Amino acid sequence: MTHETIKVEGMSCGHCQMTVNKAITSVAGVSNVEVNLKDGQATVDFDESKTNTDTIKAAVVEAGYKA
Ligand SMILES: [Cu+2]
Numbered sequence: 399m400t401h402e403t404i405k406v407e408g409m410s411c412g413h414c415q416m417t418v419n420k421a422i423t424s425v426a427g428v429s430n431v432e433v434n435l436k437d438g439q440a441t442v443d444f445d446e447s448k449t450n451t452d453t454i455k456a457a458v459v460e461a462g463y464k465a
Pocket residue numbers: 409410411412413414415
C-alpha cells in the first residue's frame with residue numbers, strides 16, 4: 399500500500415472537498431482518502447499495483463480541480 403499526499407488547488411468549500419473526495423475514491427485501487435480543505439491537499443492510500451499518482455491526479459482534474 400502506498401501513502402501519498404497530493405496538492406489540490408481550487409477547493410473553496412465543503413462541497414469541493416466532497417467532490418474531490420468522491421473523485422479520488424472512485425479510482426480503482428484507492429482504499430482511503432482524506433481531503434484537507436484548509437491545506438489544499440489530499441492524503442491517499444492506494445494499491446500501487448492497481449493505480450498510481452498520475453491516475454489519481456487525473457481524476458481530480460476531471461472533477462474540475464488542479465492537482
Ligand atoms: Cu466548493
